[in-house]
Amino acid sequence: MLLSTVNLSKSFGGLMAVNSVDFSIKKGQIVAIIGPNGSGKTTFFNVVSGIHRPSAGKIFFNGEDITGAPVYERTLKGIARTFQTTTLFSNATVLDNVIVGHRLRTKTGFWDVLTRNRRFKEDERKCREKALEVLEFAGLSNLADRPVENIPQEARKRVAIAMALATDPQLVLLDEPAAGINFDETAGITELVRKMQKRGLTVCLIEHKMQMVMNLAEHIMVLNQGMKIAEGTPEEVANNKVVIEAYLGSDDDAEDD
Amino acid sequence: MALFTRKNCPALALVILSLILPLVITNKYFMHVIIMGYIWAIAVYGLNIILGYTGQTALGHAGFMGIGAYTAGLLNLKLGLSFWPAMVLACLFTAFLGWLAGIVSLRTRGHYFSIFTLCVGVIIHVVITRWDDLTGGMNGLIGISGPPPAGPVSFDSLQAQYYLVLFFLLATIFVAGRVVNSLVGRTLTAIKTSEELTEVLGINTMKNKIFAFVLATFFAGLAGALYAGYIKFLGPQMCSVSMTFDMLLYLFVGGNGTIAGPLIGSLVLSTITESLQVVQEYRTVIFGPILIVLIIFFPRGLYGGYEILRDRIRRRLPAREAPEGAKEEVC
Amino acid sequence: MDLFLQQIINGLTTGSIYCLVALGLTLVYGVMHLPNFAHGSLYMMGAFITLTLIKSSGLNYWLAMLASAVALAAIGIAAERLVFHPLRNAPHANNLIAAVGLLLFLEGLAHVIWGPEFWQLPTPYDRVVQFLGLTITQQRLFIVAATLVLLAGLYLFLKKTLVGASIEAMSQDRKGASLVGIKVSRVSMLTFAIATGLAAVAASLAGPINLVYPSMGHIVILKAFVIIVLGGMGSLPGAVLGGYILGLAESMGATYISMAYKDLIAFAILVLILSLRPTGLLSGGVK
Numbered sequence A: 001m002l003l004s005t006v007n008l009s010k011s012f013g014g015l016m017a018v019n020s021v022d023f024s025i026k027k028g029q030i031v032a033i034i035g036p037n038g039s040g041k042t043t044f045f046n047v048v049s050g051i052h053r054p055s056a057g058k059i060f061f062n063g064e065d066i067t068g069a070p071v072y073e074r075t076l077k078g079i080a081r082t083f084q085t086t087t088l089f090s091n092a093t094v095l096d097n098v099i100v101g102h103r104l105r106t107k108t109g110f111w112d113v114l115t116r117n118r119r120f121k122e123d124e125r126k127c128r129e130k131a132l133e134v135l136e137f138a139g140l141s142n143l144a145d146r147p148v149e150n151i152p153q154e155a156r157k158r159v160a161i162a163m164a165l166a167t168d169p170q171l172v173l174l175d176e177p178a179a180g181i182n183f184d185e186t187a188g189i190t191e192l193v194r195k196m197q198k199r200g201l202t203v204c205l206i207e208h209k210m211q212m213v214m215n216l217a218e219h220i221m222v223l224n225q226g227m228k229i230a231e232g233t234p235e236e237v238a239n240n241k242v243v244i245e246a247y248l249g250s251d252d253d254a255e256d257d
Numbered sequence B: 001m002a003l004f005t006r007k008n009c010p011a012l013a014l015v016i017l018s019l020i021l022p023l024v025i026t027n028k029y030f031m032h033v034i035i036m037g038y039i040w041a042i043a044v045y046g047l048n049i050i051l052g053y054t055g056q057t058a059l060g061h062a063g064f065m066g067i068g069a070y071t072a073g074l075l076n077l078k079l080g081l082s083f084w085p086a087m088v089l090a091c092l093f094t095a096f097l098g099w100l101a102g103i104v105s106l107r108t109r110g111h112y113f114s115i116f117t118l119c120v121g122v123i124i125h126v127v128i129t130r131w132d133d134l135t136g137g138m139n140g141l142i143g144i145s146g147p148p149p150a151g152p153v154s155f156d157s158l159q160a161q162y163y164l165v166l167f168f169l170l171a172t173i174f175v176a177g178r179v180v181n182s183l184v185g186r187t188l189t190a191i192k193t194s195e196e197l198t199e200v201l202g203i204n205t206m207k208n209k210i211f212a213f214v215l216a217t218f219f220a221g222l223a224g225a226l227y228a229g230y231i232k233f234l235g236p237q238m239c240s241v242s243m244t245f246d247m248l249l250y251l252f253v254g255g256n257g258t259i260a261g262p263l264i265g266s267l268v269l270s271t272i273t274e275s276l277q278v279v280q281e282y283r284t285v286i287f288g289p290i291l292i293v294l295i296i297f298f299p300r301g302l303y304g305g306y307e308i309l310r311d312r313i314r315r316r317l318p319a320r321e322a323p324e325g326a327k328e329e330v331c
Numbered sequence C: 001m002d003l004f005l006q007q008i009i010n011g012l013t014t015g016s017i018y019c020l021v022a023l024g025l026t027l028v029y030g031v032m033h034l035p036n037f038a039h040g041s042l043y044m045m046g047a048f049i050t051l052t053l054i055k056s057s058g059l060n061y062w063l064a065m066l067a068s069a070v071a072l073a074a075i076g077i078a079a080e081r082l083v084f085h086p087l088r089n090a091p092h093a094n095n096l097i098a099a100v101g102l103l104l105f106l107e108g109l110a111h112v113i114w115g116p117e118f119w120q121l122p123t124p125y126d127r128v129v130q131f132l133g134l135t136i137t138q139q140r141l142f143i144v145a146a147t148l149v150l151l152a153g154l155y156l157f158l159k160k161t162l163v164g165a166s167i168e169a170m171s172q173d174r175k176g177a178s179l180v181g182i183k184v185s186r187v188s189m190l191t192f193a194i195a196t197g198l199a200a201v202a203a204s205l206a207g208p209i210n211l212v213y214p215s216m217g218h219i220v221i222l223k224a225f226v227i228i229v230l231g232g233m234g235s236l237p238g239a240v241l242g243g244y245i246l247g248l249a250e251s252m253g254a255t256y257i258s259m260a261y262k263d264l265i266a267f268a269i270l271v272l273i274l275s276l277r278p279t280g281l282l283s284g285g286v287k
């Protein structure tokens, strides 16, 4: 198991946003988390990536307990993520955004930048090469020098993924990578996720677009009101009574495909 | 000859200009004004690192400059240390206190951080004002000795003082420039834009913010020590909150988050103040609204405005936008 | 024991002033998310306007105070329109810097108009009274009483009037408030007017026992910031409570600990508390 959570819970005041969730991701898999709005999907990511401390439970990554580790340490260990509302460094170009993504794998410090020694040059080169490589991978090479403010939404989504990839992750958590983009663009992102898997990455995505989820995921977890109500292959989940009820019960209008 | 590239030309021209300046200016008072402008600029470069590049609105900067000045002054007066070791120790001590203040204050965010650091500045000022036995209180410290001769070079004349301060100013700009044009600088700017995203990208933001804060206070300490060695008198007024506000003014007028901003702001504002009688009288009445207008229309100050203008002109003249090679062209 | 009581009265007096200043600051912060560093200079302007009205036109203390409050409310509205409104969507450091610009301007203006001298505001309540066996100036009692009346008035205004309710609603949730149709711009102006008006009254009350001079706002505003951080930025009860607590802590500290470092008490408390709880004393702690 690459990642597993045991009895993971997060409460905000009285609200149990994530409630005793046991979940595991095998290496090399594409898995998906689905559920109605407000069911705790993003909160689950936030707890796994360390932005929120869990109220209870444990998180293991490669068998190591990372429950108390700070955010940046988890990324160093190999967990990368994107945000639901695409977050990028504004006032900077696509390339600059992605270069920072590889900073964590470099050791350049004050002394190195002062003397511009070998390590400095080596690290600058490493970051640039890595950035160009993941931009190529994400199909963004032609946008490298554009400021991120004036590229289309789909490209922004790709930049966010490219930044995550630049961290040299093992596991990538994608929070609604296809929200707010059209049908063709969604197909493009689907393709990209598949390419990531071929590269040996493990991907966990949250998505409301069922077609994309059913198409990509080998394993799906369904959350409702913070609780895991079902899990299994796409067919199993699609035919699960409890799941169907949960979706019908909540007037979920975000499901637009 | 990487030194003489087109990119470096303006900078090099300015360095040469600053070197011959004392030969051109004979007015002693004006020399003094420029020296003071340089000293402030050094401190403002520190502020620029933490505020301009890292986005942490630290408001205790004059306090740290005061620490540097008083440390240098006291080491000289009470322990008889000469200027050079006193200056080194003053910088290190200020940076050490900056580190201490940084590890507690940087845990707070946004406005809390500003208010916290403001209070740190006030505490430093009040302690310096009230601790009569050590700092001389309101009377201050008198008779600090300036730098002793370094070999054949004596620092008695105004010109020599000028070159001394200029040397440290150039060193400061060099260090600041190297830091911001590097992965370290990229990291700081990333924190300014989004701390959360930076952290998620695997960067220990706290460690980087502390680094920026320590570097900022180090420059403040350096400016303070130079101030002590140049003015030779210290009063608590030099580290009051108003001085921090003055530095904010220099930074934002010159260009917050730009490499030339601190120098432009400090120099332009202090020379205008000192050379125009009207301005001297109505200094803040004039500069206050200027600051407001700049922050509304040109948040990156004069230099930021110049950059925008320059880029626009370059885009109009595509002929000059030659490929990479042009940057290396000899000038 | 007498000394102790005397210090309580003194503490309540300064606490009252702190309260009024901190209330304005926290109101503006709550509604506009603006740490208004210029609030102290607006306070200073209030004192000078009252002083000028009394000295030059021989206006009575009360009327002068009232006129000053009105004048300051107008200045507050102008400041909101000209300075802070254009910056409402800018990064948070920018409006802070703009506030510093306003502070520099107002202080410079005071220097130009009234000079750097120290003035004393005349008051009709300058006699000394015997109260519970203590000797107190009438002005101190007057400050305490006037503050209580103002607090009650503000409370009624916020709770019982529609306009007041919209201010409260906005300070709780700015976005939500604009959704339910509250005119954000108008509420911002009104908030500024109330805050600066209160500052003018506070300064006119304090004028006779403290001195009036261009930088008189510095220390007051700094302490008001400490108070609202302690009381929770944007919280009105927090500002009132914090104001009195700080006033009392200072007068006790000055008597029983150290007069020279009295002004440090507030800042030391703040540094201590933010070191232990980086998000403030009253915040829930959930990000």
Ligand SMILES: Nc1ncnc2c1ncn2[C@@H]1O[C@H](COP(=O)(O)OP(=O)(O)OP(=O)(O)O)[C@@H](O)[C@H]1O
Pocket: A012, A015, A017, A035, A036, A037, A038, A039, A040, A041, A042, A043, A044, A084, C286, C287
């Ligand atoms: N920082 C927070 N503070 C308080 N409550 C929160 C916080 N973050 C999330 N919540 C609450 O937790 C619940 C789960 O929210 P979450 O964002 O995880 O849902 P989601 O499944 O991602 O929904 P969506 O599909 O709309 O993105 C919601 O009720 C939300 O209001």
Ligand SMILES: [Mg+2]
Pocket: A041, A042, A043, A084
């Ligand atoms: Mg979500």
